[in-house]
Amino acid sequence: MMDRLFAPQSAEAQAHTHLTENWLTWDQDHPSLNETVAAACATYQAFQRYLNGSDLYLVPRRRSDLEGVLKRYAYDGIHNTIARSRSPLERGGYSRMCHLVELSISKVLNENDNAAFLLELHRPRHEARSPKFASAARSMIKIK
8 A cells, every 4th residue: 555655766665665674774874864764764654654553543534633643653753763873863853854754744645635545544434324324313413
């Protein structure tokens, strides 16, 4: 399913591959943490985590909710990368990485019908009822 969101040659997919295949040495190539690679990998990991859905307790109903979940997952990925890196983070690096992640998430959600696809993916089955049943259930509730 990741291929639907990220082409194999995308920056996010390549960063994820680079970091996972070279986990022990990826951070030794630069005098400081490579913010672009870390942010791209965090974005990829955020979508991967959402697709897995194992720790998704509140299913997003709107695009803004979905974007919030993905950002939170990406920030976790940034934190994990910083914690494992032996290279220092430059001043303002965390903010720059967060900004790159937010741009990347927005870009992916704006492409094709990705936002609708991701929202539908974990939607509870009972919400997919026909409108006929939904209106009948609403009419039974009386508030005085």
